[in-house]
Amino acid sequence: MNTAPTKHWNFRLRLALVLALAAFFAQTARAQDLKVTLLGTGNPRPSMERFGPSILVEAGQEKLLFDCGRGALQRLYQIKIEQVDGLFLTHLHSDHIVGIPDLWLTSWVMGRTVPLRVWGPAGTQRMMSHLRQAYSFDIHMRRDVDQNLPPQGVEIQAKDIRQGVVYRNGDLKVTAFEVDHGLVKPAFGYRIDYAGHSVVLSGDTRYSENLIRFAQGTDVLIHEVLDPEAYRNLANSYTPAQRAQVLAHHTTPEEAGKVFTKVAPKLAVYSHIVPPDVPDLIPHTRKTYAGPLEVGEDLMSIELGQQIAVHHGQR
Numbered sequence: 001m002n003t004a005p006t007k008h009w010n011f012r013l014r015l016a017l018v019l020a021l022a023a024f025f026a027q028t029a030r031a032q033d034l035k036v037t038l039l040g041t042g043n044p045r046p047s048m049e050r051f052g053p054s055i056l057v058e059a060g061q062e063k064l065l066f067d068c069g070r071g072a073l074q075r076l077y078q079i080k081i082e083q084v085d086g087l088f089l090t091h092l093h094s095d096h097i098v099g100i101p102d103l104w105l106t107s108w109v110m111g112r113t114v115p116l117r118v119w120g121p122a123g124t125q126r127m128m129s130h131l132r133q134a135y136s137f138d139i140h141m142r143r144d145v146d147q148n149l150p151p152q153g154v155e156i157q158a159k160d161i162r163q164g165v166v167y168r169n170g171d172l173k174v175t176a177f178e179v180d181h182g183l184v185k186p187a188f189g190y191r192i193d194y195a196g197h198s199v200v201l202s203g204d205t206r207y208s209e210n211l212i213r214f215a216q217g218t219d220v221l222i223h224e225v226l227d228p229e230a231y232r233n234l235a236n237s238y239t240p241a242q243r244a245q246v247l248a249h250h251t252t253p254e255e256a257g258k259v260f261t262k263v264a265p266k267l268a269v270y271s272h273i274v275p276p277d278v279p280d281l282i283p284h285t286r287k288t289y290a291g292p293l294e295v296g297e298d299l300m301s302i303e304l305g306q307q308i309a310v311h312h313g314q315r
């Protein structure tokens with residue numbers, strides 16, 4: 001009896017099984033991963049390289065956006081994401097929120113059928129209800145008169161939050177903690193924990209002991225920075241007193257280095273970089289921190305799986 005074809009098929013069957021299992025485990029691994037994408041790493045001044053502050057965190061299937069600066073929706077669209085599951089605001093400075101009407105209304109036009117959920121400091125609810133008022137003509141037209149878009153898709157569920165756990169879904173937990181943004185109160189940073197991985201986002205802050213406390217044990221710490229030397233050389237319309245105020249609201253590279261050293265994350269990353277181009281950012285940080293460090297750029301993504309992988313540029 002010729003057994004060759006049977007052997008052949010047995011081999012094929014085993015190979016198919018191995019491949020299927022490999023695909024299954026790869027899928028499972030991905031479902032456990034936490035992925036962070038810097039959509040905008042800039043500051044209030046327009047820049048084509050650094051859009052307004054905004055960070056996407058993907059935990060399994062869930063997509064959460066942290067801040068919504070200028071161009072956030074365009075960056076999302078660049079990485080082929082049309083909808084997010086929620087928006088968390090660090091504070092209500094315009095450079096962190098100016099992209100909200102675009103995210104809210106355009107993603108409705110692009111097909112959102114459920115309300116946009118927004119969490120943020122005191123004043124968030126009021127701001128969102130005023131945005132509804134500001135865009136009432138467009139909402140009425142698209143919902144009731146012209147395109148008959150789904151009414152639920154333009155609704156907003158906004159919540160003013162305090163320090164503590166603000167969102168939980170299965171293995172995913174989002175914790176807000178107070179940071180120190182000078183006179184701008186309240187201002188929050190966020191810690192996102194998911195399936196054994198974690199990332200901490202500083203929001204806008206000067207050196208903050210509370211941030212160091214909440215960031216303990218985190219895998220990745222993404223921190224803002226303002227380099228005083230480079231900032232002083234920047235031509236702008238501010239008076240010396242106004243410039244001093246800006247400096248007092250943010251963290252210098254040397255201070256950020258101290259924060260990184262105290263937290264000792266597996267990876268430290270700069271985002272919200274002021275001014276957008278700081279030639280000596282790394283040398284200034286190295287005075288106080290010797291660990292892993294990345295200077296963030298728009299569309300840089302960080303995958304937290306079995307290892308931490310950094311990818312540059314568009315997906």
Ligand SMILES: [Zn+2]
Nearest residue numbers: 091093181204
């Ligand atoms: Zn700010």
